[in-house]
Amino acid sequence: MDQNSVELLQKIFEIIDSDLSSKGFDYLRFEYSCLRWDGLGMKECSLTFHDDEGLHEDCSIEDHKIHFLFDDLHREMKGRGEDWKSCFIIFEQGKVKTRFGYEENPPPW
16 A cells, blocks of 8 residues: 555544544444445445543544545545455554455445
């Protein structure tokens, strides 16, 4: 992964961290997913996180810049031949991991 992609992922993480912190959540783990259906011109992003109160599913991030950053990340990686269809950013035990999927996603409906 090149430096620009790493910087985009860092910005995405910072937005998620800032959003959760500003809402008073002291999260232990989170997973943010972005699924793409380029043929349909669609993407779906979702946040799931754990805190002291338990599991919170199907959450969203208020800062919509995150969607543009995912578009930038996809465009940059696609330009290098890495046309991902799903991206997962996972924070767990103080570490951030990313996972990309290159297979077509099932239809969103």
